[in-house]
Amino acid sequence: QLQLQESGPGLVKPSETLSLTCTVSGGSISGSSYYWGWIRQPPGKGLEWIGTIYYSGSTYYNPSLKSRVTISVDTSKNQFSLKLNSVTAADTAVYYCVQIWGNYYYYMDVWGKGTTVTVSS
């Protein structure tokens, strides 16, 4: 059974870079119909799509975050990563990594448990 696990610092200072990694286990990140993505949820609020990557390295970002986001993939480690630079308190959220089915249908069928990132000095 496919599992996703987020890892990274839980506390980031304002103006610095938030860096998270998602480790995929129980399956390959190189599956042809799957994409991989990051979703975030500020405290008490709804879900926001951050971006998506294919195992080949093709990326798709939320235009509202595009100038600050980089998502990368390491197929040798079965991992993908998120970098969000110039963070502010508004970036405080639970960050989820997800597997996305992207062939005719588009949906997020496997979610990591999420990791809380707080932006504070």
Add this chain to the structure above:
Amino acid sequence: EIVLTQSPGTLSLSPGERATLSCRASQSVSSSYLAWYQQKPGQAPRLLIYGASSRATGIPDRFSGSGSGTDFTLTISRLEPEDFAVYYCQQYGTSPGFTFGPGTKVDIK
């Protein structure tokens, strides 16, 4: 950009009752690109419905999805205690990608 609106914001019902949740899009959405998720406190969302009406693996048949174009509905035929949660609809489009509705909270009356 397609904006999703969910109504009502909160639905107060008793176990055994029927829940009808609405998701309305600002522009037409392909049914293939419409999904529903359930989120309980402290947990990650869980996929319930994809393609507007197809149940995900392991989802009980009391959950059903319907709709097309700009109006979609998630129905829970008889609420079980574990169904009280927040429900989100999601759509996929070429730009900006994925968007979610603001959610509907189903709580116990």
